[in-house]
Amino acid sequence: MYPALQQEIETFEKRTPKSRTAHQKAMPRLPLGVASNFRIYDPYPIFVAEGSGSRLRDLDGNEYIDFNMCFGALMAGHCHPAVVRAVEERLHTGTMFGMPHALEYELAEEICQRFPVEQVRFGNSGTEVTMHAIRVARGYTGRDRIIKFEGCYHGVHDSVMVSVKPKADKWGDPKAPNKVPSSAGVPALTVENTLVAPFNDLEAVERLFQQYPNQVAAVILEPIPMNVGILMPEDGFLQGLRALCTKYGALYIFDEIKTGAKLSYGGACEYFDVKPDIVCLAKSIGGGFPLAAFAASKKIMDVIAQHKVFHAGTYNTNPLVMAAGIATFRHVLTRDNYKHIQRLSDRLVDGHDRILKDAGLTAYCIGAGANGALMLYPKPLRNYRDWTEIDIDLWKHYWFAMVNRGVLPQAHWWDEQWTIAVVHSDADVDRHLEVFADVAPQLAAAQHERSAAAVT
Numbered sequence: 001m002y003p004a005l006q007q008e009i010e011t012f013e014k015r016t017p018k019s020r021t022a023h024q025k026a027m028p029r030l031p032l033g034v035a036s037n038f039r040i041y042d043p044y045p046i047f048v049a050e051g052s053g054s055r056l057r058d059l060d061g062n063e064y065i066d067f068n069m070c071f072g073a074l075m076a077g078h079c080h081p082a083v084v085r086a087v088e089e090r091l092h093t094g095t096m097f098g099m100p101h102a103l104e105y106e107l108a109e110e111i112c113q114r115f116p117v118e119q120v121r122f123g124n125s126g127t128e129v130t131m132h133a134i135r136v137a138r139g140y141t142g143r144d145r146i147i148k149f150e151g152c153y154h155g156v157h158d159s160v161m162v163s164v165k166p167k168a169d170k171w172g173d174p175k176a177p178n179k180v181p182s183s184a185g186v187p188a189l190t191v192e193n194t195l196v197a198p199f200n201d202l203e204a205v206e207r208l209f210q211q212y213p214n215q216v217a218a219v220i221l222e223p224i225p226m227n228v229g230i231l232m233p234e235d236g237f238l239q240g241l242r243a244l245c246t247k248y249g250a251l252y253i254f255d256e257i258k259t260g261a262k263l264s265y266g267g268a269c270e271y272f273d274v275k276p277d278i279v280c281l282a283k284s285i286g287g288g289f290p291l292a293a294f295a296a297s298k299k300i301m302d303v304i305a306q307h308k309v310f311h312a313g314t315y316n317t318n319p320l321v322m323a324a325g326i327a328t329f330r331h332v333l334t335r336d337n338y339k340h341i342q343r344l345s346d347r348l349v350d351g352h353d354r355i356l357k358d359a360g361l362t363a364y365c366i367g368a369g370a371n372g373a374l375m376l377y378p379k380p381l382r383n384y385r386d387w388t389e390i391d392i393d394l395w396k397h398y399w400f401a402m403v404n405r406g407v408l409p410q411a412h413w414w415d416e417q418w419t420i421a422v423v424h425s426d427a428d429v430d431r432h433l434e435v436f437a438d439v440a441p442q443l444a445a446a447q448h449e450r451s452a453a454a455v456t
């Protein structure tokens, strides 16, 4: 670790002693002291006291402008009044029935108005709905294998815990990557059924279809992989996959857990004008509540109606979450709010570009809808393997330096991105840029020193 990074981490430790104590207290009772592996980082994670609007406060009373927004699940911001009101109204009229109620149709209708789908089933997390989407595809096609992309994340069920962040020594051929389990406990037979392709490489995908004729049930992908920063699909890639799925009789699954709400009014389907067979939604559609959905044509969803594929869940469509979802669709994910977010996003990205140039920092900034990221890489990423070349220490320097100055620029980890929420203001963007302008010259100096040291 180089001295300037060390110094920022020391400052972080001075500012956040109560987080350290809370983490130490949690360690004996929770593995790693946290409830989800993404939440742990060195020296210890920030423990939150409360959030409101665009702000977050930690246990020590430090305030942050929050651009993490719960890993992108909060385009509504914290405690959006319309969502809070809707949930409060439902709180006293029954929170769980395990029986049908009228809000289910209402929210399904909202989704079918925006996405090219006819029927919806609901769940509680992204993991759950990508799992069901894949099962529906397998049931519909009668095939077992799926194709996923190296570096794409679709949650934590077995079929997709393959080649999420494989280590370089396991990669294999860049045109035909190995299938690498991403966790112990994923059965080898399951891994066998998950074929892995490099992103932005249609030929590699077609080769897999040819290698496994009539065996591939679905191609699943994040239309913009956002678990490697932001990785844009090249022109024609998403359309090419559509054509390949049609040609080889597989279903095309868009995992829009991150893009569904945050890319545009109609998600990636609208943004790229592509019609997948199944769309998976979660995170920001719930306005801060655990709402998820998978949706498709009636013809595909008939495998559920015909009792061929089983889908169920005690917590599905509980009225609190459905009320939150309906309020989010009607009051948060509005055309006007997308305009507001796009304007702020353009300001933030342009501002970063300007600062990067002035500071002489080799990096680029990229925005896509409400999402954006500083990519410490010299040119646009083309695939997962490019992303692994990001300078991790430099990224940590960026993150701790921003956090120490009151801006939480994104979740900790260089595979994430920022989220602009409907509650962010021009003043929030101004402050984000002001802080980055302060930090960027230090990053540039560290980058130059490190590359000079690498040469000698």
Ligand SMILES: Cc1ncc(COP(=O)(O)O)c(C=O)c1O
Pocket (backbone or CB within 6 Å): 071, 124, 125, 126, 127, 128, 130, 153, 154, 155, 156, 222, 226, 227, 255, 256, 257, 258, 282, 283
């Ligand atoms: C693209 C994508 N799919 C699926 C998931 C899993 O969602 P959840 O954490 O709600 O299970 C995530 C979570 O980050 C995601 O980014």
